[in-house]
Amino acid sequence: MENGVVLSMRNIGKSFPGVKALQHVDFTLRKGEIHALMGENGAGKSTLIKVLTGVYPKDEGEIYIDGVKDAITIRSPQEAQAYGISTVYQEITLCPNLTVAENMYIGRGKGIGVNWKEMERKAGALLSSLGIPARPRQQLGSCSLAVQQMVAIARAVDIDCKVLILDEPTSSLDDKEVAMLFRLMRDLKARGVGIIFVTHFLEQVYEVSDRITVLRNGELVCEYEVDKLPQVKLVAMMMGKELEGLDVIKKTKAGGEKAGKPYYEAEGLSSTASRPFDFHIAQGEVNGFTGLLGSGRSESVRAIFGADRVTGGKVRVNGKPVRITKPIEAMKNGIGYLPEDRKRDGIIADLSVRDNIILALQVMKGFFHPFSKAEAEKFADEYIKALEIKTASKDTPIKSLSGGNQQKVILARWLLTHPQYLILDEPTRGIDVGTKTEIQKLVLKMAEDGMCVTFISSEIEEMLRTCSRLIVMRDRNIVGELKGEELTQDHVMYTIAGGGN
Amino acid sequence: MKQTKKRSPILSQLLMPLLALLVLVIFNLIRDPGFFSVELAANNNGDPVLRGNLISILNGASELAILAMGMTLVTAASGGQDISVGALAAIAGSMFVKVLRAGAGITPLTVVLGFLACCAVAMAFGAFNGTLVSVFHIQPMIATLILYTCGRSIAYWINGGATPTVDSPIISAIGSFIPGVPIPTPILIVILMGVIFSLVFRFTTLSLYTQTVGINQGAARLNGINAVGMKLLAFIILGVCCAVSGVIGVSRLSLINHETLLLDIEMDAILAVAIGGNSLGGGKFNMVGSILGAYAIQALTITLYAMKVPSTNIKAYKAVVIILIVAVGSPVVKQAFHRLWSRLTNGQPAGKAGKEVSA
Ligand SMILES: Nc1ncnc2c1ncn2[C@@H]1O[C@H](COP(=O)(O)OP(=O)(O)OP(=O)(O)O)[C@@H](O)[C@H]1O
Ligand SMILES: [Mg+2]
Numbered sequence: 001m002e003n004g005v006v007l008s009m010r011n012i013g014k015s016f017p018g019v020k021a022l023q024h025v026d027f028t029l030r031k032g033e034i035h036a037l038m039g040e041n042g043a044g045k046s047t048l049i050k051v052l053t054g055v056y057p058k059d060e061g062e063i064y065i066d067g068v069k070d071a072i073t074i075r076s077p078q079e080a081q082a083y084g085i086s087t088v089y090q091e092i093t094l095c096p097n098l099t100v101a102e103n104m105y106i107g108r109g110k111g112i113g114v115n116w117k118e119m120e121r122k123a124g125a126l127l128s129s130l131g132i133p134a135r136p137r138q139q140l141g142s143c144s145l146a147v148q149q150m151v152a153i154a155r156a157v158d159i160d161c162k163v164l165i166l167d168e169p170t171s172s173l174d175d176k177e178v179a180m181l182f183r184l185m186r187d188l189k190a191r192g193v194g195i196i197f198v199t200h201f202l203e204q205v206y207e208v209s210d211r212i213t214v215l216r217n218g219e220l221v222c223e224y225e226v227d228k229l230p231q232v233k234l235v236a237m238m239m240g241k242e243l244e245g246l247d248v249i250k251k252t253k254a255g256g257e258k259a260g261k262p263y264y265e266a267e268g269l270s271s272t273a274s275r276p277f278d279f280h281i282a283q284g285e286v287n288g289f290t291g292l293l294g295s296g297r298s299e300s301v302r303a304i305f306g307a308d309r310v311t312g313g314k315v316r317v318n319g320k321p322v323r324i325t326k327p328i329e330a331m332k333n334g335i336g337y338l339p340e341d342r343k344r345d346g347i348i349a350d351l352s353v354r355d356n357i358i359l360a361l362q363v364m365k366g367f368f369h370p371f372s373k374a375e376a377e378k379f380a381d382e383y384i385k386a387l388e389i390k391t392a393s394k395d396t397p398i399k400s401l402s403g404g405n406q407q408k409v410i411l412a413r414w415l416l417t418h419p420q421y422l423i424l425d426e427p428t429r430g431i432d433v434g435t436k437t438e439i440q441k442l443v444l445k446m447a448e449d450g451m452c453v454t455f456i457s458s459e460i461e462e463m464l465r466t467c468s469r470l471i472v473m474r475d476r477n478i479v480g481e482l483k484g485e486e487l488t489q490d491h492v493m494y495t496i497a498g499g500g501n
Numbered sequence: 502m503k504q505t506k507k508r509s510p511i512l513s514q515l516l517m518p519l520l521a522l523l524v525l526v527i528f529n530l531i532r533d534p535g536f537f538s539v540e541l542a543a544n545n546n547g548d549p550v551l552r553g554n555l556i557s558i559l560n561g562a563s564e565l566a567i568l569a570m571g572m573t574l575v576t577a578a579s580g581g582q583d584i585s586v587g588a589l590a591a592i593a594g595s596m597f598v599k600v601l602r603a604g605a606g607i608t609p610l611t612v613v614l615g616f617l618a619c620c621a622v623a624m625a626f627g628a629f630n631g632t633l634v635s636v637f638h639i640q641p642m643i644a645t646l647i648l649y650t651c652g653r654s655i656a657y658w659i660n661g662g663a664t665p666t667v668d669s670p671i672i673s674a675i676g677s678f679i680p681g682v683p684i685p686t687p688i689l690i691v692i693l694m695g696v697i698f699s700l701v702f703r704f705t706t707l708s709l710y711t712q713t714v715g716i717n718q719g720a721a722r723l724n725g726i727n728a729v730g731m732k733l734l735a736f737i738i739l740g741v742c743c744a745v746s747g748v749i750g751v752s753r754l755s756l757i758n759h760e761t762l763l764l765d766i767e768m769d770a771i772l773a774v775a776i777g778g779n780s781l782g783g784g785k786f787n788m789v790g791s792i793l794g795a796y797a798i799q800a801l802t803i804t805l806y807a808m809k810v811p812s813t814n815i816k817a818y819k820a821v822v823i824i825l826i827v828a829v830g831s832p833v834v835k836q837a838f839h840r841l842w843s844r845l846t847n848g849q850p851a852g853k854a855g856k857e858v859s860a
Binding site for chain 1: 720784785
C-alpha cells in the first residue's frame with residue numbers, strides 16, 4: 001500500500017435483490033484527509049460505507065487498511081471498530097430508550113462491568129466540550145433529532161480511530177452546529193485521522209474537504225483534489241449531464257407575492273409541545289417558520305396538523321371555524337404534513353414503496369373504499385416517475401431505498417393527496433442538489449396554482465428562495481415576522497439571534 | 502444501479518410452512534404409501550362420508566386454523582399475542598349451549614340465536630382485551646393473561662358448573678357431517694371463514710391499516726389512521742374467531758366441557774402464526790401462511806398418533822419438530838441457505854470483463 005494511505009478499497013461490488021448497488025468501485029483514503037463521497041440519491045454512497053464497516057457482506061473486491069498487509073475481511077461494525085474505523089450512519093442507529101451516556105459508551109467496554117459514575121462523568125465532559133445541549137442522564141429519545149445526531153457523532157469521535165466515517169451528519173444540523181462539527185473534524189484531521197464525509201451540501205464539501213470521489217449509479221466516476229474540481233463540474237459528474245447552469249439555484253421569485261383569501265387561520269393555537277401562537281396563511285402563499293433548532297418551529301406546525309395533542313385555540317379554514325385535534329381532521333380540511341423525522345414519523349419501513357405512496361390518500365378515501373391494485377400501481381408509477389424515485393420496483397420495501405429516495409416517497413405520499421395546504425418540515429433533507437431545486441420549483445409552481453405551503457428548512461437560503469413571509473421563532477415563541485424587503489439572509493439571522501423586533 | 506433478477510417475496514415467506522408440510526407428507530408417504538388415501542364410506546345413518554388421515558388432518562385442524570386467522574391479525578396490529586383464545590372459546594361455547602338449552606327444543610332459530618349470542622359475548626371479551634392493549638398500552642400477553650386465568654371459571658359459571666349435552670341433528674351437522682355432504686362440516690366452515698376474510702381484505706383497507714399500525718404506530722396516526730381503533734378491531738375479530746371455534750368444538754362432542762374445550766390451543770395458534778412466516782413482533786403478515794401453519798401442526802400431531810407415539814410423549818416429540826421448523830426458518834439459516842443457493846446458481850460473481858468506468 002502507498003505511503004500515507006490509511007484505507008483502500010478495490011473493485012468493490014455489491015448487489016441487492018433487484019439492484020446492483022455497487023460495481024467495481026475503488027476508493028482511497030489518506031492520512032489526515034477529509035474525503036468527500038458524493039453522488040445523487042441512490043448512487044451507492046451509504047452502501048459503500050456499510051460494506052466497508054461490515055453491515056453488509058461485499059460480493060467482491062478487497063479492502064486494505066494501514067498496518068495490515070493482506071486484504072481484510074470485516075464482518076461487523078464491531079470488527080470495523082477494532083480496525084480503528086468509526087462510523088456515524090445516515091439513519092441514526094442509537095437506542096432511544098437508553099440515556100445519552102449509555103448510548104455513547106454502550107457496546108464499547110472491554111470488561112463486563114461498567115462504572116456508571118465514571119461513564120456519566122466522561123460523557124458529560126465530552127458533551128460540554130462539543131457544546132452539545134444534552135445531559136448524560138437524559139433519555140436519548142427525548143432529545144431533538146439534531147441532538148441525537150450530535151450524540152451519535154460524539155460517540156464516534158470519542159473512539160480512538162484511524163478512520164472516521166460521517167454519512168450525512170449535517171442533514172439535520174444548524175449552521176452553528178455544522179461549524180462546531182467542522183472544527184472537530186479539522187482537529188481530528190490534524191491528528192492524522194482520515195475522514196470520509198458524505199453530504200449533499202456542496203458548500204460544505206468545498207469548505208472542509210481535501211478530495212472528492214464521485215459515484216453514479218453504483219459506479220465510480222472520478223476522484224479529484226477539491227481545488228481541481230469546480231462546483232459546476234462536480235454537479236455534472238454527479239448527474240451525468242450538465243445541469244442547465246447551476247444557476248437554477250439562483251434566486252427565483254418567491255411564492256405568494258399575489259396571495260389570495262386566507263385559507264387557514266389560527267388564534268392562540270397551542271399543543272402539549274407548543275406555546276399559544278397566532279398564524280395564518282393565504283391561498284397561493286408560501287411562508288415559513290424559521291429559528292434555531294429547538295426554537296419550536298417544528299412543534300408549531302405539528303400543532304397546526306394536530307400531530308401533538310392540541311390544547312387550545314381557535315382555527316378557521318376557508319373562513320369557517322373548524323376543530324383540528326387529530327391528523328385525520330387536518331387531512332379532511334385539506335392539510336398535508338411532511339414530518340421532520342422521516343424514520344420515526346414518516347416511513348412505514350416494511351411496506352412497499354407503492355403502499356407508502358398511496359397511504360395518506362387511501363386513508364382519506366376511507367376504510368371501505370380500498371384502491372384497486374391497478375389504481376395503486378398507477379399512482380405509484382406516476383410519482384416514481386415524476387420525482388425520479390430510484391427503486392428496484394414498486395413492491396420493494398421502502399426501508400431498502402436510499403435515504404433521499406425514502407424522503408421522495410414520503411413527499412409523493414402528500415403530493416398525491418392534492419392538499420390545499422401543505423406543510424413541509426425539512427422536505428429536502430438528504431436530497432441531492434438536482435432534486436432539491438426541482439422540489440423548490442415544484443413548491444413555487446403549486447403556490448401559483450393556488451395551494452398554500454408552509455416550509456421549514458435549516459437552510460435559510462432555501463427558505464428565502466421559496467417563502468414570501470418568514471415567521472421567526474426563538475425559545476418557543478414567535479419573535480418576528482419578515483416579508484418583502486426584510487427577507488435577506490442578514491436580516492433573518494439578526495432576528496433569529498434576538499436583535500430584531 | 503442496474504436491474505438484476507429478483508425473487509418473489511410472497512413465495513419466500515410461504516417457504517417455511519410449505520416446506521414443513523412437504524417434509525411431513527414425504528415422511529408419511531415413505532412410512533406408509535397409503536397414508537393419505539381417502540375413501541368414501543357410509544356412516545351409521547347410511548350417508549356418504551369421506552374418511553382417511555388426510556381428512557382427519559383437515560378436519561381436526563379446523564378450530565386451530567380459524568384461531569390462527571384471528572391471531573395473525575392481532576399479532577400484526579399489536580406486535581403481541583392473545584393467550585386467552587382457548588379460554589374465550591370455552592366461554593363462547595358455554596354461552597352457545599346455554600342459549601340452546603334455554604328454549605323448549607333445538608331449532609335452527611335457536612342455533613342461530615345461540616351463535617349470535619356467543620359471538621356477542623366473545624366480541625365483548627375481545628374488546629376488553631383490545632382495550633387493555635390499545636388504550637392502556639399493556640403488553641398483549643400480560644393483558645390477555647387475565648382472561649386466560651379466569652376465562653374457564655367464567656365458562657363454568659355460565660352453565661352452573663354442569664357439562665350439559667346438546668343432542669340434536671343440527672348440532673351434529675355442524676360438528677361432523679351435513680347429511681348428503683361427504684366433507685366434514687368444520688372443513689367447510691374454515692373455507693367459509695377464509696372466504697369471508699378474503700372478502701374483507703378485498704373490500705376494506707383492513708390489511709393495509711393493520712400492517713401500518715403494527716410497523717409504525719406513530720406514523721400511522723400521522724397519516725390519519727386510528728391506531729387504537731385498529732388494534733381494538735383486531736381483538737374483536739379474534740373474538741369472533743374464538744366464537745366460531747368454540748361452536749365447532751361444542752358441536753363435535755354435542756356437549757360443553759369448559760375444562761377441556763380447546764385446551765392449550767393458544768400456544769398452537771401462536772405457533773401456527775410463526776410457522777406461517779409471520780413476525781411475532783407485528784407488522785407485515787400473511788394469513789395464508791398461518792393457515793398452512795395450522796395444518797402443519799395438525800399433520801404433525803396425526804403423524805405422531807399414527808406412529809403410535811404414546812400420547813404422554815407426543816408433546817415432547819412435537820417440541821423437537823418445532824425446534825427444527827423454527828431453526829430452519831430463522832434468518833441465520835435462511836441467509837446461509839440463500840448464499841449457498843446463489844453460489845450454486847451463479848457459479849461465480851459477475852465477470853470482471855465488463856468493467857467500465859464512465860466519466
Ligand atoms: N438493504 C437494501 N436492500 C435492497 N436494496 C438496497 C438496500 N440498501 C440500498 N439499496 C439500494 O442500493 C442503491 C444505493 O443505495 P445507497 O443507500 O447506497 O444510496 P446513497 O448514495 O446513500 O443515496 P442517498 O444520498 O439517498 O442516501 C439504492 O438504489 C437502494 O435502493
Ligand atoms: Mg445514503
